[in-house]
Amino acid sequence: MRYLPLTDIDRGAMLEKIGAPSIDALFDDVPAEHYLDGPIEGLPAHAGEMAVEKHMRRLSKQNLAAADAAFFCGAGAYRHHVPATVDHIIQRGEFLTAYTPYQPEIAQGTLQMLFEFQTQVARLYGGAIANASMYDGSTACWEAIVMAARLTKRHRILMSGGVHPHYVSVAQTMARFTPGHVEYDLPVPNANPGDDDIIARIDDETSCVVVQYPDILGRIPDLQKIADAAHEKGALLIVVNTEPVALGALEAPGNLGADIVVGEGQSIGVGLQFGGPYLGLFAITNPKHVRQMPGRLCGETVDADGKRGFVLTLSTREQHIRREKATSNICTNSGLCALAFSVHMTLLGEKGLRALAAENHRLACRAADRLAQVPGVKVMNDTFFNEFTLMLDTETRPLVRDLATKGVLAGVSLGRLFPDGDGRENGLLVTVTETNTDDDIEALATALEQAIGAEKAA
Template sequence: MRYLPLTDADRGAMLDAVGASSIDDLFVDVPEAARLDGPIRGLPTHAGEMAVEKHMRRLSKKNLAAADAPFFLGAGAYRHHVPASVDHIIQRGEFLTAYTPYQPEIAQGTLQMLFEFQTQVARLYGCAVANASMYDGSTACWEAVAMASRIARGKKRKVVLSDALHPHYAEVVRTMAKFTDDEIAGGAPSLTPAPDDDALIGLIDGETSCVVVQYPDVLGRLPDLARIAEAAHAAGALLIAVNTEPVALGAIQSPGELGANIVVGEGQAIGVGLQFGGPYLGLFAVRDQKHVRMMPGRLCGETVDADGKRGFVLTLSTREQHIRREKATSNICTNSGLCALAFSVHMTLLGEKGLTALAAENHRLACLAAERLAQIPGVSVLNESFFNEFTIRIGRDARDVVRKLADDGVLAGVSLGRLFPGNAELHDALLVCVTETSGEDDIDALCAALKEVLS
């Protein structure tokens, strides 16, 4: 029996109610090339369980795992060492709950952890208040844009995106803006040693609700957030800072301190691991308490019970499951709670000194890699400044080079041609990320392999 055993009459009645002539009308926003017109070609219609297991094992052997090769991939997902103690602690009984903690009296461990998590994120970002996390960095970025529009009460609809914002984040914003009246301004980055802050500031006008800037940006460069914030505020706009690598904030000044009104980002780098692309962890914080009620998601707070004992509760829940739908600031229905717990545990184990030391080691190794790569004929380092991620130009299509190096057992980086396929100027550029997991022997292997391919 089908899970939803509807009759043709049932389906027809529902289609009439939403004004659609057929079920296909419900999928018009999905590109036709991405839709199936029948069963997936090449797959058998059925197979035995053991046969499927053997087939999947054969496929898995084609993978080159991050831990099995010199690894220099970044671009929004970062490989850092996650202590085994993180996995042990997150499985303790204090943090178990059947679902998200609607009933605080039976989820005190989870609620306390989220309260501590919010404190950690707020301090990391230089903000007053952080929420109890979101799906991932890209959706948090859109939620910040939507929040800026709410604060502007819909009177300002222009959203200025830095050209060096991660293209996946920018695409999420553009996709969601199709359903609002927001006007999106911004393009693809130019291969310049430093971000073109003047060009970005030139896009800000009296109709701008917010300016979205990645810090460090998608090429690894560091924009002047304080200067951009000053220009945005002068026009009555908010500055949204996006951070995809939280470890960087152990070495560089926090966005909130530099004037960002809303700070969002991806928390995956701390405690979560690469995990084949998900689930990840969206971070969201605001610098000013006056904006708290415009935030999406939910907040956990500290209180006392009837006996005066310390306890934790959901303090602010602005999503549609808790309040009237028309008053909700977001329809986000979860908060990546397990990933938030892993982040909080890892951050607690590191502490402020540990995070600073980790950031320093990342930067040291990245500088060493950039210095050695620059000595290879045909390779030039683009960046004037960077944390642990920088861009090099190699004089040929970086996608081909990345594939060749992967065949040779070196995961060399992310081709900008892959991130920006429509921009030919970027096709010879390679984004290289170096973390504490990439030792000097790995850097030597990368340089030797790249030198051989380019010779």
């Protein structure tokens, strides 16, 4: 039974207030081809519960799970081993059912966890202060952009071609509703990450420069060089990181001049999960900017008896007292995913994270060397962490689909990430983590040899 408390008169009054002719008009931005014009294909119109369960199980068997294939996909969502301890702890009732800690006296466990999470993120990113997480990496990136606009009073946004195109798309969408103007050029898949190109475009009107580290093609930009150029013009440097394991090997962005560091925390503790839910990480390097930081911040204090305690120190979200003066309208902090991240990071520790990063890089180098031996394959990166770009003698989108039927998930086609073409349709982004074996790498190399050979023979 549906419960809809609003009457037609109520809805009419609301539509009149916002100036919309109908409810459907609120969805005009959704492309017409994405509207359903009938029942969902493949689902029965009416069936009992057991029949539906059986039908859904049959459909699920059409999936190829990451654990059942030689898996080399990445591009912002990575397969890492998550210890069983993580799931055991986050399934505990006091964590699994916890809600927003509005009443600190009964939410000390949640607040302490978030306080420790903030500490871990700040240390990982080289920041002075981190918040208690956000929705995901892409929305954290946009929140950093609007924070930079508040601090600089400027609205020109430079996004490097190395930033994940989905993050760019989110920024472009949100900028339609703000004074912000996003400037972005598609990346050229070569060894040069384009540091000089982005630096040449910084001027006195630039609010921020957004750079990914490592970038979408696996390259490592020179953050200090870009930071110096941005600061000379009064702009801020925002660094995006989609693979936090990389920071077990690379210098923290905050130590290289970044003003705001954001990213996706999925790699640590969360798992792939069909694309979500994930969690956004957010840190700043200048404590003076804390009042402009979005989201919530947990702090440490002492109670009336002098005992250590935790509180919600800062929460400038729209549903709290700030309301229309809020720095953000993000209304959750992905708390359970943040807990999973914090538990996994605690299990690893600094030594474990460095060892995990080293193993990722070792296996990626092993894969790059082997794939470079395949006729018709060229490795484009001079430097990388666990992700690198290949250029093939053939279009990669159909090749990736064909290899998936043979139990090899070969990576992410650049033609999928950048559908506009211009030579990227032959690019393949390959990711190697500690979950890959030497047999997996050999399976990928052999599959590519056979597929490219067959393409040439045809």
